[in-house]
Amino acid sequence: MEFLSGYENPSSYNIRFQNLKVFWDWTAREGYFRGDRHPLDGLKKRRPRGRIVQLEEKEVHALLQQPDKNTYAGFRDYCLLLLQIGYYGL
Known part of the structure; x- marks a missing residue:
């Protein structure tokens, strides 16, 4: 949460969010992470502001x-x- 909160730009945030999601999905699939709740549950990608x-x-x-x-x-x-x-x- 602290890592993602440092990104104000929605594009930067979404790139980091997707990278973390893929990483956590991989750890769960490989058995390194065992938990009932995904660490990114409740977080969503941000919509970019129009220009x-x-x-x-x-x-x-x-x-x-x-x-x-x-x-x-x-x-x-x-x-x-x-x-x-x-x-x-x-």
Whole structure:
């Protein structure tokens, strides 16, 4: 518990949590650990926080001007950018 409490970042915590879970499962399977309760019972993986990036309107316009819309790949990239940023007539 003390080992896992030192990790604030959910990704780091989840990696250490999974490593400890695999280790304790292995010790139980091999017979090194005999107990009624798994040491990680009651603990769950943490959900990562979402990352929201705020851009100025002119930065969004500059970003949308980058793909070459005359080629298939450029038009595809432009459409994907529109979907990702939720373009609503900027």
